[in-house]
Amino acid sequence: MNFLSGKKGLGWFCVFAAVFLLSQDFLFCRWPPSSGLLGLPGWLWWFVFVHVVFIAVFYLFTKYFWREP
Amino acid sequence: MVYLILIAYITVTFAGSLLGTKQVTGTPEGYFLANRNLRTLALFFTILATNFSAFYFLGFAGEGYRTGYPYYVVMALGTALACLSFFIIGTKVWKLGKENGFITPSELIYARTKSNTLRLLFALIMLIFTLPYLALQVVGAGYILENITGGEIPYFAGASLLTVFTIVYTFLGGMTSVARTDLKQGLMMVVLMLAAVVVIATDLGGVKTANASVFEMAPELFSRGGTNGFYTPQMWFSWLIFWIFCIPMFPQIFMRFYIAKDLKHLQQSALLYAIIPLFISILPVIIGVLGHLSFPGLTGKEADQILPMMLVKHSPEWFGALVMTGALAAFMSTLDSQMLALSTIITRDFFVHFSKTPLSLERQVKIGRLSVIGFALAGLAIAWQPFDTIFDMGKLAFSGLAVLFPVALAAMRWKTLHNGFAIFSIIAGELLLLGFYYQWLPGSWLLGFEPFIIVLAVCFGIVALGTWQLPSKLKS
Numbered sequence: 414m415n416f417l418s419g420k421k422g423l424g425w426f427c428v429f430a431a432v433f434l435l436s437q438d439f440l441f442c443r444w445p446p447s448s449g450l451l452g453l454p455g456w457l458w459w460f461v462f463v464h465v466v467f468i469a470v471f472y473l474f475t476k477y478f479w480r481e482p
Numbered sequence: 483m484v485y486l487i488l489i490a491y492i493t494v495t496f497a498g499s500l501l502g503t504k505q506v507t508g509t510p511e512g513y514f515l516a517n518r519n520l521r522t523l524a525l526f527f528t529i530l531a532t533n534f535s536a537f538y539f540l541g542f543a544g545e546g547y548r549t550g551y552p553y554y555v556v557m558a559l560g561t562a563l564a565c566l567s568f569f570i571i572g573t574k575v576w577k578l579g580k581e582n583g584f585i586t587p588s589e590l591i592y593a594r595t596k597s598n599t600l601r602l603l604f605a606l607i608m609l610i611f612t613l614p615y616l617a618l619q620v621v622g623a624g625y626i627l628e629n630i631t632g633g634e635i636p637y638f639a640g641a642s643l644l645t646v647f648t649i650v651y652t653f654l655g656g657m658t659s660v661a662r663t664d665l666k667q668g669l670m671m672v673v674l675m676l677a678a679v680v681v682i683a684t685d686l687g688g689v690k691t692a693n694a695s696v697f698e699m700a701p702e703l704f705s706r707g708g709t710n711g712f713y714t715p716q717m718w719f720s721w722l723i724f725w726i727f728c729i730p731m732f733p734q735i736f737m738r739f740y741i742a743k744d745l746k747h748l749q750q751s752a753l754l755y756a757i758i759p760l761f762i763s764i765l766p767v768i769i770g771v772l773g774h775l776s777f778p779g780l781t782g783k784e785a786d787q788i789l790p791m792m793l794v795k796h797s798p799e800w801f802g803a804l805v806m807t808g809a810l811a812a813f814m815s816t817l818d819s820q821m822l823a824l825s826t827i828i829t830r831d832f833f834v835h836f837s838k839t840p841l842s843l844e845r846q847v848k849i850g851r852l853s854v855i856g857f858a859l860a861g862l863a864i865a866w867q868p869f870d871t872i873f874d875m876g877k878l879a880f881s882g883l884a885v886l887f888p889v890a891l892a893a894m895r896w897k898t899l900h901n902g903f904a905i906f907s908i909i910a911g912e913l914l915l916l917g918f919y920y921q922w923l924p925g926s927w928l929l930g931f932e933p934f935i936i937v938l939a940v941c942f943g944i945v946a947l948g949t950w951q952l953p954s955k956l957k958s
Contacts, residue, residue, distance in 0.1 A: 429566065436559055436722055438706075439715040446705040452693020453551065454704040460555040464760045467562060471756050475749045479569055482577055 425478055428470055435463045484630055484803040491807045492647060515585060520741045522750040524665055528741075528819070529751060530758065531668035532734050533561075535615075535816030536622025539675070539766060539809040541872040544786035546770025548873075550703030552713045553770075556721040558763035561755075563722065567730040568739070568752035574894040575739035576748055587736045587890075588831045594893040594956050597901040598835075603908055604886060605831035608733045611882030612820055615732075616857065617864035618875045619817040620645055623810060624865060629790035630806045641865050644810060645817070649858045652818040664819070667811035672758075674808030675765045677801075678793060682769055685796040692772050699778075703771050716930035727887040727938055728880045733827060734819035786872045817861070825853040878919060881934040885911035888941040896949060899956055903948020911941040 434440070444456035520528065545553045575590060584590045587608065592601035620641045627640025635643070679689075686692035697704050707713045713721070729735055742748040766789060773780070773788040776795050780788065789809070793802035829850040834841050841849070868875065888907055892899045917923035918933035928936055 433563070433722070436555075437715070437719060439718060444706040446697075446701045448694050448697040448704055452690040452697065454706075456706050457551055457554065460559055461760065464559050464562060467559065468753075468756050468760070471565060472753060474569075475753055479573070479749055481745050482573055 421478060425474055429474075432463065432467050432470055435466065436460065483800045487800065487803045487807055488810075491810070515737065515741045518580060518741050519743050520747065521743050522747045522754070525738065525742055525747055526751040526754040527668035528664040529735060529738050529755060531664035531671070531812065531815035532738065532819040533729065533732070533816070534668075534671065534762070534812060536619045536809075536813045537872060537876050538762075539671070539789060539812055540622050540625060540786045541618075541876060542763065542766035543770035543773070543789040544871060545873050546767035547773045547780065547785040547788045548770075549708035549712050550700075550705070550771060551767065552706065552708040552718075554764050554767040556713075557767075558759045560722045560725045561729070561759040561763065562757075564725040564729040565752040565756040567726050568748060568755065571730040571736075571890060571894055572739040572748055572752070573745065575736065576742050576745065579740035584740065585737075586827050586830045587733055588827065591890070591893050595899060595901050595904070597905070600889070600901055600905055601831065602835075603905060604889070605827050607882065607886055607908060607912065608731075608827055609824055611879050612733055612824055613857070613860055613879075614864060614875055615879035616817060616820040616824070616861040617868070618872055618879070619813040619820070620861045620865040621868045621872065621875070622813045623817075625787055626790055626806050626809050626813075629787060629794065630803050638866065642862060644814060645858050645862055648814045648817045648821070649855055652821050652854050664815045667815040671808045671812040671815075672762055674805045675762065678789075678797070678805045679765045679768050681801060682772065682792050682796045686772060686775060689768065692775060693768075696771055696774050700774050703774065714930055716935075717932065720932035720935045724880070724884065724932070724934060728884040728934075731883040731886045731890065733823040734816075737823050737826065782871055783868075817858075821854045821857050822850075824857045825850040828853045828856075881915055881932075881937070882912060884934055884938060885915060885941055887938065888945045892945050892949060893956065897956060898949050898954060899945070900948035900952045900954055903944055903952070906948075907941040907944035910944060911937050914940060 438444070438456070438459060444454070444459075447455045449455045450458065542553070542557060575587075578584060578590055578593070582590075582593060584593065586605065588601045588605040591604050592598065595601075623644035624637040624639075624641030627635045627643065628637045631640075683689040683692055686695075693704075700709075702709045705711075730739075739748065742751070769789050769792050770785075773785075773792055777788060777791055790802070790806060793805055797805075829846050833849050834846060885908060889899075889904045892904065914923070914937045915933060918925075918928065918937070
């Protein structure tokens with residue numbers, strides 16, 4: 414795929430893959446059912462964190478890599 | 483009061499769309515693509531309103547009721563990840579569309595592959611699998627009107643009424659009207675949904691207290707795997723990655739990539755598309771989960787109506803009517819975009835393509851307008867006997883469209899693609915999908931994943947194999 418060619422393209426692919434791995438929390442932790450902040454489950458806040466990380470990474474991607482083909 | 487609010491909404495939307503008719507230039511680009519001139523906010527809201535539909539209002543709440551809070555992550559983070567497709571697919575679509583004047587997705591596929599069969603197959607799959615999703619909006623409108631009028635407007639009459647109204651303003655104004663109403667409808671649906679959560683949760687003692695009560699009653703809704711452990715690791719992977727492949731293949735979204743004024747506006751819309759689901763996806767899911775306090779034990783289609791039921795029980799009549807008007811706005815903004823996208827495909831990829839004499843631009847617009855009526859009637863016909871749940875209805879439509887992604891990706895981003903293998907991947911993918919859906923194929927082949935993951939893996943494999951073994955250079 415031509416957008417992955419070059420070190421920069423591959424680098425960004427790895428960064429997004431890493432963020433996606435963070436969302437696969439089954440791989441590295443077990444959450445018990447819980448009702449915490451606002452009565453929402455504790456694990457839900459982990460995903461809010463992952464989502465915010467994704468937004469930050471995507472912003473940087475848009476600013477520094479995404480160019481007209 | 484209910485009728486007053488409904489009439490006021492319809493009048494305001496209709497007036498707005500009439501303004502849109504003045505800007506229609508009588509050319510296909512004007513009618514179908516708003517002259518490729520949308521800036522960030524208009525572009526973002528038209529994408530948002532097009533995508534957050536009956537599935538958002540009724541489907542999210544219903545699925546929140548059935549499986550619990552994990553569904554929020556699926557729809558928030560999962561949908562946000564789809565903004566990567568704005569880059570992968572959207573950038574090329576925007577650029578090639580602008581340079582070559584493409585209007586439909588299949589025109590671009592044809593220009594890259596020079597395969598008429600691929601072009602028609604692509605168009606046909608988009609038509610077939612968008613219809614159930616279109617019908618889903620009609621079903622939603624029927625449910626909502628029946629609920630807020632206490633049954634005075636029966637399900638099918640309500641569905642028909644809203645469909646006719648949507649036909650009128652799409653028919654008159656095309657994409658300019660659609661984008662204009664999408665901006666208002668998108669804002670309206672977000673604000674009203676937020677207000678609905680506040681009002682319902684307050685009536686139940688506040689979000690924290692109400693959640694704590696549900697937690698005591700049904701802790702599985704708060705568990706990581708959801709009710710009955712639905713979200714196994716394989717299911718979780720399936721649902722988080724799915725939207726990247728699915729969302730850009732909705733014809734109404736694909737065509738939105740054409741209408742960005744420039745790349746900067748497309749990028750900014752993509753960024754907003756990553757941010758906004760974080761906040762708005764939780765709202766209907768909360769209402770769905772809290773629904774267990776007021777209406778325990780609902781199953782199937784019943785759970786899809788949890789949002790209007792909660793509004794009727796926990797808010798004043800006028801407020802319920804106002805929020806449901808927001809829901810109707812969401813349905814109509816998706817329905818109009820779908821009708822317009824499908825009418826564009828039928829006009830350009832079938833009528834223009836098969837016509838022995840060249841069709842004038844005005845005639846194309848006329849055919850497009852008439853086919854809007856045809857698709858609306860087809861949606862109504864499907865809505866006569868709706869599927870078990872809104873979620874099931876959406877899943878079938880989404881999966882069928884996602885099968886197109888490997889070919890679209892290869893056509894857009896690869897240097898070579900073998901047309902025969904591309905055609906085979908689409909046909910094999912759809913057959914496999916139907917095989918799993920109707921259980922002609924053993925469920926053990928899925929290895930615990932959703933069918934679309936296995937199907938997409940097979941489709942990618944076929945396209946890649948053909949490209950590797952028998953490469954043919956794509957046209958620039």
